[in-house]
Amino acid sequence: MTTSPPSPRLHAPPLYERIKGTLREAILSGRAAPDTLLPSExxxxxQFGASRITVRQALADLQNEGLIFRRHGKGTFVSAPKAFQNVTALQGFAEAMSAQGHSIHNRVLRLETVPAPMDVAQALQLAPGTPVTELHRARLLDRAAVSLEVTWLPEALGRVVARADLATRDVFLVLEQDAGVPLGHATLAIDAALADHATAAALDVGAGAPILRVERLTHDAHGKPIDFERLYFRGDTFQYRLRLDRHVAASAQSIFPLQGTV
Structure with a gap:
């Protein structure tokens, strides 16, 4: 008579993984709504028969995933889902967010003509010191500050943009609809940074808060650079998403043509 070999012993996941999984499922299913206060440590x-160290490890992982956040002296809360913009299509911020049902409002902080700094002139293919329009706007998503947008435009296009309702309209749409300039493509460089005092004030965060920093150079349909921007997003409220295909060939030069970093 033969007997079957004993089944391999199944190892239960670590306790902190089970705690994390239970809380994550409650958050992602909607049973724990945004801004809900989680049970104390x-x-x-x-509840789980765990040590405080184990609970803290589970909470730290959830915080790193952006699912929860802590308020000093008040406890741990469920994070609201981050707004996102796909970067597989050339869209303005309001255009993309409105399509997702968000309301957008812009607060114009500065609009003036300035001599083009060296990096701006290089991006727009102008001589250094050439007059350009510089626009600073705080972008509000559902009435909460989400990004600071700093834009430079050749002066002729800047005059058209300056006449538009910049509290409600994207610069992209103004260029297309008011200036009659068909947009072609844009190149982006994305990195992480810490907010300086001016950026922190515009985004309603503390100085030194983590932010997403984007440098974008937009070209018209003929390949001429017409719009150079630096965008600063709150890291806790927004993300860029993109699709990557395995077999699409692209050279590093075509993807990252900008010189230097922001």
Whole structure:
């Protein structure tokens, strides 16, 4: 008589993984709504029969995933879902967010003609010191500050943009609809940074808060650079998303043509 070999022993996941999984499922399913106060560490310890160190490890992982956030002296709360913009299509911020049902409002902080700094002139293919229009706007998503947008345009296009309702309209749409300039493509460079005092004030965050920094150079349909921007997004409220295909060939030069970093 033969007997079957014993089944391999199944190892239960670490306790902190089970705590994290239970809380994550509650958040992602909607049972724990945004801004809901989570049970205290002591309550979670009692609920799961875990040590405080184990509970803190689970909470730290969830915080790193952006699913929860802490308020000093008040506890741990469920994060609101981040707004996102796909970068596989050339769209203005309001254009993309409105399509997702968000309301957008812009606060114009500065609009003036300035001599083009060296990096701006290089991006727009102008001589250094050539007059350009510089526009600073705080972008509000559902009435909460989400980004600071700093834009430079050749002076002729800047005059058209300056006449538009910049509190409600994207610069892209003004260029297309008012200036009659068909847009072609844009190149982007994205990195992480810490907010300086001016950026922090515009975004309603503390100085030194993590932000997403984007440098974008937009060209018209003929390949001429017409719009150079630096965009600063709150890292806790927004993300860029993109699709990557395995077999699409692109040279590094075509993807990252900008010189230097922001």
């Amino acid at each position: 002591a309550a979670l310890c009692e």
